[in-house]
Amino acid sequence: MIITKQKDFNELLSSIGKEPIFIIGCSECATMCHTGGEKEVLEMKGALEDKNILVTGWVILEPACHLQNDKRILRKYKDEVNKANKILVLACGNGIQTVSEIIENADVIAGNDTLFLGEIKHANEFEKRCNMCGDCIEDLFGGFCPVSRCPKSMLNGPCGGSIDGKCEVDSNIDCVWDLIYKRLKEKKQLQLLKIIQEPKDWSKSTETRRVL
Amino acid sequence: MNYRSNLEQVLSKGKFAVTAEIGPPKGSDPDKITQKGEITKGCADAFNVTDNQTAVVRMSSMASSCILLKMGLEPVMQITCRDRNRIALQSDVLGASAIGIKNILCITGDHQSFGNHPESKGVYDIDSIQFIQAIKNMRDMGVFQSGDKILSGKPDIFIGAAANPFADPYEFRVDHLEKKIEAGANFIQTQSIFNVNKFNIWMDEVRSRGLDRKVHIIAGVTPLKSLKMTDRMRFHVPGVDIPEHVANRMKNSGDPKREGYEIALELINDIKKIKGVHGLHITALFWEDIIPSLVRESGFLPRP
Numbered sequence: 355m356i357i358t359k360q361k362d363f364n365e366l367l368s369s370i371g372k373e374p375i376f377i378i379g380c381s382e383c384a385t386m387c388h389t390g391g392e393k394e395v396l397e398m399k400g401a402l403e404d405k406n407i408l409v410t411g412w413v414i415l416e417p418a419c420h421l422q423n424d425k426r427i428l429r430k431y432k433d434e435v436n437k438a439n440k441i442l443v444l445a446c447g448n449g450i451q452t453v454s455e456i457i458e459n460a461d462v463i464a465g466n467d468t469l470f471l472g473e474i475k476h477a478n479e480f481e482k483r484c485n486m487c488g489d490c491i492e493d494l495f496g497g498f499c500p501v502s503r504c505p506k507s508m509l510n511g512p513c514g515g516s517i518d519g520k521c522e523v524d525s526n527i528d529c530v531w532d533l534i535y536k537r538l539k540e541k542k543q544l545q546l547l548k549i550i551q552e553p554k555d556w557s558k559s560t561e562t563r564r565v566l
Numbered sequence: 567m568n569y570r571s572n573l574e575q576v577l578s579k580g581k582f583a584v585t586a587e588i589g590p591p592k593g594s595d596p597d598k599i600t601q602k603g604e605i606t607k608g609c610a611d612a613f614n615v616t617d618n619q620t621a622v623v624r625m626s627s628m629a630s631s632c633i634l635l636k637m638g639l640e641p642v643m644q645i646t647c648r649d650r651n652r653i654a655l656q657s658d659v660l661g662a663s664a665i666g667i668k669n670i671l672c673i674t675g676d677h678q679s680f681g682n683h684p685e686s687k688g689v690y691d692i693d694s695i696q697f698i699q700a701i702k703n704m705r706d707m708g709v710f711q712s713g714d715k716i717l718s719g720k721p722d723i724f725i726g727a728a729a730n731p732f733a734d735p736y737e738f739r740v741d742h743l744e745k746k747i748e749a750g751a752n753f754i755q756t757q758s759i760f761n762v763n764k765f766n767i768w769m770d771e772v773r774s775r776g777l778d779r780k781v782h783i784i785a786g787v788t789p790l791k792s793l794k795m796t797d798r799m800r801f802h803v804p805g806v807d808i809p810e811h812v813a814n815r816m817k818n819s820g821d822p823k824r825e826g827y828e829i830a831l832e833l834i835n836d837i838k839k840i841k842g843v844h845g846l847h848i849t850a851l852f853w854e855d856i857i858p859s860l861v862r863e864s865g866f867l868p869r870p
Contacts, residue, residue: 506648506674506688510695511742513674514730514757515804522804523677535735548741550699550749553652553692553711 418449621681646675
């Protein structure tokens with residue numbers, strides 16, 4: 355899932371100013387992250403109205419990253435959108451851009467920061483799991499991904515800084531190499547770690563591959 | 567026999583090698599390097615020049631190594647994978663070789679979040695093992711990492727790697743060393759040793775696999791300069807293992823600087839007796855002027 359975090363409200367206010375605004379949420383990831391579902395969109399509406407900002411309307415796109423679907427849904431909200439000078443999008447970076455492709459006359463404001471592709475560990479607790487490198491090699495590492503989960507993306511073993519199974523960069527996160535080692539040990543597959551992994555082929559990544 | 571470097575010659579002839587670290591300055595003043603070079607000249611066979619260590623911006627290891635070369639000192643140029651992709655890494659290897667640098671130590675590097683630019687983007691395109699392999703292939707096969715051919719001049723580098731016998735997961739540490747050797751490391755410089763017992767366990771495993779005959783192991787020692795430094799290394803530098811009895815000696819001493827020096831002498835004395843250890847690497851952080859007496863009192867002078 356794409357993990358997002360709502361921007362600071364005061365920061366948003368300075369981007370919005372005092373102009374009429376239309377709010378857009380997303381039915382998928384932003385709903386799961388509690389950053390742009392119906393509840394959060396209505397809370398945002400209330401908070402903006404408390405600041406005497408006119409909210410011309412709101413909608414939850416299903417999901418915001420679906421261009422044709424968005425066009426169809428937003429057609430029904432044409433009047434409300436036209437009355438607004440600003441469009442606040444509580445979705446991921448993709449959703450914000452899909453909306454920008456459709457609505458050209460108003461300023462699109464990013465209401466969320468997009469953080470990573472990750473896992474919902476517990477309610478409101480998320481952890482990065484994937485860099486979308488375009489060439490999955492998790493089967494070599496007991497089903498864990500050192501590319502996205504090791505801050506140094508090390509493919510040939512841990513750095514020297516892992517402490518009690520935690521990452522030297524952030525003691526709140528597990529050292530993925532510790533997880534890899536323990537899992538492969540359990541499965542009696544430690545010999546996999548003796549193979550020198552060649553440098554990764556980044557030409558398969560989103561750095562160069564932008565359409566499918 | 568043609569040796570690539572003085573360090574290789576000392577090690578290959580079975581003599582106990584000494585290397586010392588020279589940290590480049592946080593500024594462009596070349597005198598800071600020459601001063602450290604003058605102090606330590608003749609005390610070591612080669613001098614490690616760190617590459618923006620702890621992710622703090624300093625004079626580049628290439629330029630600092632060049633200054634040492636002009637003084638007649640042999641550098642071990644350290645290169646980290648943190649700040650360069652494979653294009654820049656290989657380019658620097660060619661450049662280093664062109665200006666006469668013969669030893670390169672390949673390291674992944676301290677994470678940028680620990681340094682003075684925590685907002686920076688780390689590169690980590692390849693890791694240290696892949697970098698070792700890339701240099702070996704450039705040197706021995708005349709090909710770049712991509713397979714493209716080198717056209718003029720293969721870099722004749724004596725390849726070094728780091729090893730940390732103390733880090734977790736502990737059982738993997740010798741496997742990790744073995745991978746570095748397989749990738750092409752010619753010599754290994756270890757993390758600074760304070761826990762000789764743990765180092766001995768690691769060395770036992772190294773010898774039982776015959777790795778000490780495949781690579782030159784140079785053991786790291788850092789003299790502790792103060793109680794503050796002891797605590798910082800103990801609690802804030804990842805991968806350093808300072809046992810309680812060492813920390814207590816520093817704490818209970820009336821002269822911690824003297825105590826730290828004595829501890830270093832004792833460690834060197836213990837380490838040099840360990841079978842399979844081929845040399846000593848002294849990292850005297852901001853205390854380079856202690857190196858000559860440490861080397862002399864340990865009986866390593868004059869150098870070959």
